[in-house]
Amino acid sequence: MMKKLRQMIVKTIPDSLYQQIKVLSAMLLVVLAGVCTMSIYYTASANVSNIKMLNNDKMEQMQSKMKEYSESIYGRISTLAYSPSAYGYFTMAEEERSIYVDEITSAFLNTMTLEDDIEQIGMYDEEMNLIAGNEAFWQQVKLPSNSEKNEMEFGTMFVSDYNGHSYYTISFPVFDLSSEGYGTRRGIVLFAMRTVGIDDIMEDMKVTNNSRMYLLDQNENIISSYGDDYRKYFPIDEQKKSYYYIKECKVNKEGWKLVSVIPQKEVMIGTWDLYVDIAMMYIFLLVLLMVMRSFFKKRIVDPIEQMDTFVKNLLDEPDARMEINRKDEIGRLAKSLNWMLDEKEILQNNVQQFQKKMYEMELSKKKIQILAYRNQINPHFLYNTLGCIRAMALYYDKEDIAEITMSLSELFRYGVRGDNVVLVEEELNHVKEYARIIDYRFAGNIRVHIQTDKAVKKKKMIKLLLQPLVENAVFHGVEKNLNGGDVFVNVELTDEGLLRFCVEDNGCGMSEERRGAVLEMLEKKGDDEHAKSIGLLNIYKRLHLFYGEEAKFLLESSSGVGTRVTIITPGQIQEDKNV
Structure with missing residues (x-):
């Protein structure tokens, strides 16, 4: 199945490179569109999650800050309520209280100075009669509904007829601390609170650009807010839920609650700037794709088509060459094509010259073969002739002629043997025969x-x-010395198991310049010194053909002192090489 699918895909790929680029561009456009859609979807999903998480964090922060604020207020209020002047004021008779009015007023002022949010303070006895405070202000205030509550309580918002400002109340019960009536409530201290401190807390509650945050009392009166009037959003019905994301949470046990209102479009979509950035990025990629498509056509497809046309016309114009002045891969390919055509032309000329030479050599070979047939000499005829000369010399008592003839016969016989590998002993015997001839020749x-x-x-x-x-x-x-000389041949086995051959003479030697020229000739394996050093060159070539890099050839010489040639070879040898 996969194989058939692969074959179908291969068949649908167009043969033209430009068409393939167009198909690839279209596929990339589809991929870009899909990636853009997925990016928007995942961005929107992430935005919903992030905004809701941030909103929850903000509301938890508000709860924590309101708790801290409540604890701070509690400290101020309890300090005042159980101060000697205020606590004692509850236990005084009515006629005694007139004497301590200034003292209790001073205590009120000190507390309001320490806590800016406190606007007015009123003290009520256990029958909820005002016993201290601004009567004109407090007569319009609705007292706590449960006057028997035994802990600090946050009340509702109200608008004072006294000055027209909005406040909320905090009631704080005061109990008898004496041993006789411990735990009996003496009365309450009532505080009219400004919202300045709470407004400061609400200042940092922004979640989105158009989000709103409200702090409501038990009767859903706005105590503090960040944003528009809540009446725009409340009461909450199904229609408003379709436009706004609304979340509530309690702030304290009295029923105060925090309400967050965020437009649904900001929750689901987020800020338009983000999507504009995404759209601009993909538009840029689209433009870049079009530019790349045009670039590939101009810089790659068109030159390849030019090459294709050029190759097709080569048969009609074999001497034509491409003219593409570029340094990139296509330019190098065009240069390589031109070079290949030049090499092909040179090769064709060389082949023609070679064929001509081969034809001439074939003719020469035929002529040489005819001459060889006419002048062929059998090596056995040469050995028999030398043997005949030796026998005649012995017959006439010419032993020296017989010996030199015998040595020459042995030299020829050793040289034409088919063996490539011999024993060291055999090679030394061959040298001895040669030395005998040299001895007779030079007396x-x-x-x-x-x-x-x-x-x-x-x-x-x-x-x-x-x-x-x-x-x-x-x-x-040594031949160049007037008094002759000596040649020393030494063959030994080194400690590493290698064979060392050394041939040394005490002849005229050579200069350092001449020695360097000989070594250079050997390294090049050339024949520029063929006439003078054919023996050395032949040996050097055969050594490297036979032993490779394992063989060492050393040439030492001093002018007027002599020359020494040292050859080092492996101790073991393979006999199947042809040297």
Whole structure:
């Protein structure tokens, strides 16, 4: 199933690169639209959650602050209510109280100075008769409905006829502390409170730009608010719920409550600025997508189409070349294409020249084969001839001629053997035969000394390694001395199990400049010194072909002192190599 689906998708992909870019652009547009929709949805969902969470936090803060405010007010009120002057005022007879009016008035003023929210203070006896305070102010105030309540109580809002301002009340019961009547209520202290302190608490209750927060008393009168008049929103019905998110919570046990009102559009959608930013971002991405599409067509598709047209016309115009002056990948591709065409043309010319040479070589080969057939010499004929010369020399008692002929025969026989790997002992015997010829040739003025360990003789080495070095030492070293000289051949086994071959002479040697030139020629494996150093070059090449980097070739020489060639090879050898 997946394979068929994959094949269907592949078949629907257009062959044109530009069409593929258009399809990809359309897919990206759809993806962008989907991402934009999802972004708005998740943003709205997150906004609802965040606003409700923030609103709950604000209401909890208000509850906490109202509790702290209540505790603060309680401290002020209890201090006044149980002060000696106020507490004693409750127990005095009516005629005695006139004497202490100034004292109780002073206590009231001190408390109102310490607490700015207190506007008026009134003291009532247990029958709820006013015994201290501004009678003109308190006669319009509705007293607490439950006069027997034994704890501080927050009352409702009222508008004073005395000055026209709005206040709420706090009643505080005062009890007998004497041992005889402990716990009996003496009366209450009633406070008319401004809303300044509560207004300060409500100041930081903003949730959204158009949200409202209200603190209501038991009768749903506004004590303090942050926002418009609550009558715009209350009473709460189903229609208002569809426009506003409304949440209530109690603030104290008297029934005061906090009401939060937030427009539903701000809860569900949030601020328009956020969505404008999202829309602008996706518009920017859309424009960027269109610019990229145009860029890809101009910078990639058009040059590729140009290359396609150029390749199609190559058969008609084989000498044409592309002209794209760019340094990017397409420019490098065009240069590579031009280079490939140039190389192809050069290769075709080389092939033609090679074919011509091969034809000429084939003709030469035919001619050489004809000459070879005419002049072919059998190596056995050469050995038999040398043997015949030796026999004649012995017949005529010419032993020196017989020996040199025998040595020459052995040299030829060793050289044409098919073996590539020989024993060290065999190679040294070959050097001895060569040394015998040199001894006769130079009448004993040039001497070859051979030294080797017995354990080394049975080790294996590549053939014809030492004799060319000895020959090189004779003809380029000691031969140039008037009194001849010596060549020393030494083969030994190192402590690491390697074979060390050393050929040293006391001939004319060479300068450091000449030694450097020879080494450079060997490293290049060239034939610029072919005529003079064919032996060294041949040995150097064969060493590296056979042993690779395991072989070491050292050349030491001093002008007028002599030359030493040292070769180090592995002690073990593979016999299946062709050198």
